[in-house]
Amino acid sequence: MEEIVIYGDGSMAQTIYPYLSQYYKVKYFTVENKYKSHMSLCGKPVLNFEDVQCNGEKFIIAVGFHQLNKLREKYFWSLIKKGFTPASFIDPALKEINNIHIDQGSIVLEKTSIHYNTRIGKNVFIATGANIGHDCIIKDNAWINSGVTIAGNTTIGSNTVLGINATIGNDIVLGDNNFIGAATLITKNTEDNACYATEATKQLPISADAFMAFTQKIS
Incomplete structure (x- = not known):
């Protein structure tokens, strides 16, 4: 299975996890340190976004529509800039x-x-x-x-x-x-x-x- 990273550690991330885990190997969750609310989620670590590096994983955004989706848009392009591929x-x-x-x-x-x-x-x-x-x-x-x-x-x-x-x-x-x-x-x-x-x-x-x-x- 391809590896995937989930951006988010809230209810949206928990909601999407069981769907993704049927088709991908979820490697970890990640969020910016200032938004981080868990050390682990669904048995996977939650890493500081500032520290993560791409090793060929895909990613998906799993946060709500805060700021009229501008946060979702921001992290979508930030993950691409780090080398991750959108899934x-x-x-x-x-x-x-x-x-x-x-x-x-x-x-x-x-x-x-x-x-x-x-x-x-x-x-x-x-x-x-x-x-x-x-x-x-x-x-x-x-x-x-x-x-x-x-x-x-x-x-x-x-x-x-x-x-x-x-x-x-x-x-x-x-x-x-x-x-x-x-x-x-x-x-x-x-x-x-x-x-x-x-x-x-x-x-x-x-x-x-x-x-x-x-x-x-x-x-």
Whole structure:
């Protein structure tokens, strides 16, 4: 098995480890010393990023969308500069179907649907259960959470974050560095650095028990 290094030592790193360990020999985790929170993780050492040297390993970025993915972007190129080669993890069910292209360093988890002729850039993260339509373009460093739906012929800008269950309409262009909140519907193009969020659901002025009793009376 090829050796791989995981950048990160938090929950994201722990999440991706069991996926990668099926196809790679995970050699160690690494983070900058100032961010380091563990000495070991999943039975592997966590090394200071400042000290690591490449010995032919591949790498993958496993940190969250802090600073609108700018940290993920920074370490992606820092590891390449050190000589590491970007790896990807793509759910095996997606490989070799629908004429899709997924670039280096990207992660696509299980139960994700990606339709015909879609192009996904470098260092993109797509969580479980996303649905991406035909002829879409997902630019570098984007983060797509679980349950997101992207209709066909849509472009997602670089470094953009889509929250859980966000929906992006057909023929839409999202700008770079957008933040789209959970359960938010986008039906028009957006500018760079835009932020959209749906108002949180309000509590009804009735208890759950009283509501259930009411619904049973009228059903």
